[in-house]
Every structure is written in C-alpha cells, then in structure tokens.
Amino acid sequence: MMHQVRDVLAFPGGDNSSDTVIGGVHFNLSTLAFWNYSLYTNGTVSNGSKCYLTFKPYTPVFLFPNGTFLNATSCYSPVYGINMRAGVGIGFACLFGLALVLTLVNLTKHGRLHLPAEKRFYPIGRRWQWYWGSFVCATAMISLFTAVDVDRYYLPQLPIILTSFFWFLMQMGIMALVWEAVRHWGSWMERQYVDPDPFSLRQEGRRYWVEFWLPLIFYLFLWLNFFMIVPRSWTPIQHQRSPEQTLLSAAPTATDVRFKIASFFLCVCWLLTVFSLAHSIKHYSRPHSLLQALKSIPLRFVLILPLAAVVPAYQALVAFHFAYSPLRVDGDKAAIFAGGYAPSLLILYIQAFFGFVTPNEDLELRRQRRERGVALDQEMGVVRKPAWWRLASGDVLNPGRATSGESMRDWLTRNARQVVGERPRTDVNGTSPDGVEQDAGRAPVNLEMSPLSLAASHPNHPPPQYTGHSEARHRERTLELAAEVLFPHAQGILAEERERRRRELMEDGPPPPSYLEATREGGRYQDHPSGGAAVGSGNPRSGSVGGQSTRSTAGQPIQVRSMLDV
Incomplete structure (x- = not known):
C-alpha cells in the first residue's frame, strides 16, 4: 500500500467568502487561514504541527476560533486494516515466540551445573548463546508486532521507526549468538582435552592469547556496528508521506554512509566467527589435511554459518538499495522477510534442535570419566561390583534415609550398634x-x-x-x-x-623389657623359654617373678663388643 500523496489544494467554496465545505461540514475559512491550515490531496488538513483527517467518517464536526477541531482524528492513526506486511509479520512473531520457549528450555538444560564450577571454564560461558537467543527472539517480536501499525497508520510515524530500530538490534543479536555458539564449542573441546590431563593445554602461548583477544575484537566490531546505527536521528525515516518526501528525506537517511559502514563491521564479525571455528579445529580436532578439517566442522555450524552470512549481506544490500529495506513503508515484502527475518529464525530453530539432541556438558564429562575408569580397570584387571551389590551386601549404611522416614535418632542408634x-x-x-x-x-x-x-x-x-x-x-x-x-x-x-x-x-605373656631396662640391669638379651628375656653378662640373675623380670642393682655395666650386641 502506497501512502497518500500530499499536494496542496485550494479550500472549496461555501455559502460565502468566509465559509468552506470539507467532507460535507462547513468551516470558517478565516479561522483556517489565521491558523495556517492547508488542505492536501490525501484528504488531510494540516498546519505543520497538527494534522487531521477530512474524509468521512473521520471529518471533524466543528472548528473553534482558537484553531481546535471538535471530534477530529489525527492523521497518524491506525485507520486501515491488516495488510500483507502485518499479516506475515504476525505469523513470524508467533514463530519467534515459540523459538523463545525452546531457547529457555535449552538454557535450563545446558546451563544447569552437575559438577563443581571450574575457574578455567566459567558456567556463564555455556549460557551466553542461549542468552543471546532470548534477546533475538524478544527484539524480533517487538519489531514484527510494531510492523502491524506500519500498515494500519494512515500516515507513517513512530511504528516504522520502532520496527526498524529493533530489527537492527535483532541483526546484532543473531551475529552474537552465532559467535558464542562457535566460541563455546571450542571451549568445550578444550575442556575435554584438559579433563584427563590438566597440563596438556597450558594457559600460555599463541593459542591462549588468540582465544583471549578474539572475543574482545569481535565485540568491538559488534559495538561499532551498534554505534553506527543506533545513536542518530531517526525522525527522517518516517518522512514517507509522499514520493517526493521519501526521495528527499527518508531514502538519503536510510542509505547514508553510517549504515554502509555498519554493514561492513557486521561482515567483519562474521569473518572473525569463521576464524574462531578454524582456530578451534586446528588446535582441538588437529586434522592432517584440508579434507579432514572440513569433516571436523560440526553439522550445526555447517547450517548456521551460511545463514549468518546472509545477515551482513542483506544489511549491506539495504544500505545501498532503499527499495528492499525494512525501513521503507512499502518496501519489497519478500525481500524483507526472506532476507531480514528468515535467517535469524532458522538459526534459532537449528540451535534449539541441536540443544535438545546433545546432553548437558557436565553429564557428558561424567560419562567420559566413567568410561576412562572402566578402561583403566580393565587394563589393571580390576572387576568392579555393580551398584546394587553394596545395597544387597549391607555395605551402605542406611541407604535412602531421607526417603525411608528414618529419624536422626534411629540413624545414630545404628551407628552406635x-x-x-x-x-x-x-x-x-x-x-x-x-x-x-x-x-x-x-x-x-x-x-x-x-x-x-x-x-x-x-x-x-x-x-x-x-x-x-x-x-x-x-x-x-x-x-x-x-x-x-x-x-x-x-x-x-x-x-x-x-x-x-x-x-x-x-595371654601370650608380657612384652620383652626395653633397651633402657636391659642397660640398667647390666646385661644383654637372651632368649628365654618362658617368653621373657634373660641377661647374660657373667653374673647370675634371678628368673621372672609373676611374669616380670626383677631389676638387679649389682650387675656390671654392659660391655658392647659389636654392633650385634646393640
């Protein structure tokens, strides 16, 4: 639908020189002239600051001397029905809403911790791709729902600005989602490497510093894209009330140099994402040929990286050709939805699908640890009993006390037993x-x-x-x-x-005397048939009394002849 052309018309004549008839209603011509109102061919009357509809059933019923119309309808009102852009936009908004639910489910599944958090691998690292997915769904739904009023407004105003603004935010969010998915895949590969051997990949060298600086560079270019687009005057975008106004005001603003540079920054973000994937494959998959490197690319990235490439390509297209831009009120609908919204929607659904079919990383890491333990047991010949064996043999004290209803007193009693x-x-x-x-x-x-x-x-x-x-x-x-x-x-x-x-x-008899006792008695140890010890040094000694040796005060000091005597 092309919005009405605004060409100035002369006020029609009325009953006298001070009277005019607009839409079957008489108005004071002198009052209209005093307040600088003009009549336009699109059925509106405006003085530059206020605009009202003049065709039935929206014709005002009276004009006060102060220039106020009674029962008037603003030109920026939703008087039309839902058109193609609004109808298709509602359908896409519902699909994005479903994608939001799937994204939140995956966030709960993959963001939950089943192992203690590690300083090297922060838990938020695995959640960022789902956070960005939620951001993309929210901005896309706002953009699509506000696009409904783009078709319904008689003259374009705020809705075209809102739908364009949130569309650009959606583009930045989907690029960040793809980046976080690729970056975290490399982090997950690194975690599987260092779990069996923490010193296999040290946090130093070229690999470490590339992974340290690459996210900072990516988000630098992403925010440059944001600052080239968002902090600007958006008012000229709504100046599409006539072909002349669109050509002179809206089109130059939507295709200025800032939009062109912003699309270039978004293209750099995509190239950095591809470089991050190649870096992770090189250091963690370690292919020996280009063919093996291509086979090492996960299927998820084979699907979403080409779709992500459409995002900066389409943004560059609309920065040069205003006819295909979502910033145009009557732009090409097929190009807007196929190039502007469909790639982001497909990326979200691909992410959700692979999120459902892949396990939680902590659970997968525990499974790998069990497999390594079984392999080591087989190498050492150790046979582990199944888990039910401990319950059957009573090795586990009070299993499931929390569910059996046993009190703490009973549990302490079993321990005392x-x-x-x-x-x-x-x-x-x-x-x-x-x-x-x-x-x-x-x-x-x-x-x-x-x-x-x-x-x-x-x-x-x-x-x-x-x-x-x-x-x-x-x-x-x-x-x-x-x-x-x-x-x-x-x-x-x-x-x-x-x-x-x-x-x-x-029962086996007293222990032998210590070395100090033998020294005081002046002798050295000899085996005694009774289990005690006798000392022989040339002096007679009495035997044991009551199972214990008596000390002698008349014995000569011991003479050490060899180390065996000691």
Whole structure:
C-alpha cells in the first residue's frame, strides 16, 4: 500500500467568502487561514504541527476560533486494516515466540551445573548463546508486532521507526549468538582435552592469547556496528508521506554512509566467527589435511554459518538499495522477510534442535570419566561390583534415609550398634527402634547426645587431652573424646571392651623389657623359654617373678663388643 500523496489544494467554496465545505461540514475559512491550515490531496488538513483527517467518517464536526477541531482524528492513526506486511509479520512473531520457549528450555538444560564450577571454564560461558537467543527472539517480536501499525497508520510515524530500530538490534543479536555458539564449542573441546590431563593445554602461548583477544575484537566490531546505527536521528525515516518526501528525506537517511559502514563491521564479525571455528579445529580436532578439517566442522555450524552470512549481506544490500529495506513503508515484502527475518529464525530453530539432541556438558564429562575408569580397570584387571551389590551386601549404611522416614535418632542408634558390637536398647521394655526385642536382663542404654561438660564429668572419663609425643596416640585420644561427647552413657560398655582386649593381649605373656631396662640391669638379651628375656653378662640373675623380670642393682655395666650386641 502506497501512502497518500500530499499536494496542496485550494479550500472549496461555501455559502460565502468566509465559509468552506470539507467532507460535507462547513468551516470558517478565516479561522483556517489565521491558523495556517492547508488542505492536501490525501484528504488531510494540516498546519505543520497538527494534522487531521477530512474524509468521512473521520471529518471533524466543528472548528473553534482558537484553531481546535471538535471530534477530529489525527492523521497518524491506525485507520486501515491488516495488510500483507502485518499479516506475515504476525505469523513470524508467533514463530519467534515459540523459538523463545525452546531457547529457555535449552538454557535450563545446558546451563544447569552437575559438577563443581571450574575457574578455567566459567558456567556463564555455556549460557551466553542461549542468552543471546532470548534477546533475538524478544527484539524480533517487538519489531514484527510494531510492523502491524506500519500498515494500519494512515500516515507513517513512530511504528516504522520502532520496527526498524529493533530489527537492527535483532541483526546484532543473531551475529552474537552465532559467535558464542562457535566460541563455546571450542571451549568445550578444550575442556575435554584438559579433563584427563590438566597440563596438556597450558594457559600460555599463541593459542591462549588468540582465544583471549578474539572475543574482545569481535565485540568491538559488534559495538561499532551498534554505534553506527543506533545513536542518530531517526525522525527522517518516517518522512514517507509522499514520493517526493521519501526521495528527499527518508531514502538519503536510510542509505547514508553510517549504515554502509555498519554493514561492513557486521561482515567483519562474521569473518572473525569463521576464524574462531578454524582456530578451534586446528588446535582441538588437529586434522592432517584440508579434507579432514572440513569433516571436523560440526553439522550445526555447517547450517548456521551460511545463514549468518546472509545477515551482513542483506544489511549491506539495504544500505545501498532503499527499495528492499525494512525501513521503507512499502518496501519489497519478500525481500524483507526472506532476507531480514528468515535467517535469524532458522538459526534459532537449528540451535534449539541441536540443544535438545546433545546432553548437558557436565553429564557428558561424567560419562567420559566413567568410561576412562572402566578402561583403566580393565587394563589393571580390576572387576568392579555393580551398584546394587553394596545395597544387597549391607555395605551402605542406611541407604535412602531421607526417603525411608528414618529419624536422626534411629540413624545414630545404628551407628552406635556398629561401635559397641551389639544392639543398643532405647526403652525400658527392651525393644530397639527397629522392633527387635533385646535381653531383659540388661539395662537400657540411652544414646542421646549430651553436653561436653556432662561427658567430662563421667567417672570413667580419661584426661581430655593426651600430653605425650605419639601422634597415633593423640589421634586415638581425640577420637575417644569425640565418642564420649556423642555417647556418654556407653562408656561402661567401651571400658569392658577395652579390658577384654587387654586380657586377650596379655595371654601370650608380657612384652620383652626395653633397651633402657636391659642397660640398667647390666646385661644383654637372651632368649628365654618362658617368653621373657634373660641377661647374660657373667653374673647370675634371678628368673621372672609373676611374669616380670626383677631389676638387679649389682650387675656390671654392659660391655658392647659389636654392633650385634646393640
């Protein structure tokens, strides 16, 4: 639809020289002339600042002396129906809305962490492509929905500016999406390399610095494209109310040097994306020939990189030819949707499809680790039991406590049962928490946690701190103190267990005397049939009394004849 031509007409005559009839309504001609109103061939009356429709059913009913029309309709009102640009735009907007839902689903899937975050691979790096996808969908829908009023407005005004502004933002967003997809693929390849061997790819050298500076250069050119387009006067774009006005105002603005340079910057962004893909293939796929390098390109990039090339190409086209530009009110509809919106929409759907068919990176990394573990076990001849074996054999204590309904008291009771070697009782009837009846002759054992002061006041409580030099004994005393704090009433059972173990150890006889004791007795060790030790140095010595050697004060000092004596 071509908007109305604005040529000045003379006011038609009325009943007298001060009267004119417009749309069947009489107006004061003197008032119209005083307020500088003019009548145009497109059915409007305007004085340069205000514009009103004069054809039925939008004709004003009265003109006040102050130049105000009663019941008037502005020229910039949606009086037309939905045309081709608006109808197709609504369809594209719905498709972009569906793409937004798919993008958010993929963001949730691939942005979720299943492994601890690594400083070298930030979690936000994998999410940027989905963030940019959401940005593209939002700007595209705003641009397409505002394009509805481009067709419906009688004279073009704000809608053509809004649809053009957000269309340019969509173009920048789709280039950033493709860049982040390619860049993150290289980062994912690097992560798979360094996971088995963190020192295989060091963060230094030419590869590291190229990957460091390349994103900065890309976003530099992308923002240059933004600053060439956005910070400018957009008012001349809406001056398309007649062919002369379009030729003199709108077309020169839409094809000026800034739009041409902006398309060049966007083309540089695409070339940097291709270079990033080649860099990642060189260092992570490591092909030996050009054919292998081409085969190493993922199918996703084979599809989206040519579509991304259409974006700067079409932007350069409209910077030189205004007839195919979305900035033109009656521009070529096929070119606008095929070159301006369709490539971005296809890239979004390709991204969403491959996002659904590929797993989360953390889960994939865990699978690769399991495969490496299985391969190493096979090389070493280790056979791992399946996961259900531990549950069946009882190796796992209380599996699924959170879902079985077992309380913390029951869980502590099961731990105490393993410590003391028997089933503890928790009530006076001799019944355990799991329903098994205990011996009636034993008193119930209360395993509730008590304060440290209560455990320290127990009569069997040993010194709270070991002051010797043995680290092993120090750790043992620390563990005993912790057990006394958690289970203060089980000390009697533990004391009995310690005494039983001491009696078992003493059944084989006392240990031999230390080197210092032998030195004081003035002799050297000799095997003794009773399991003790006798000292022979020329002086007689009495045997063991009560299983222990007596010390002699009359013995001569030991004479060391060789290192064997020591």
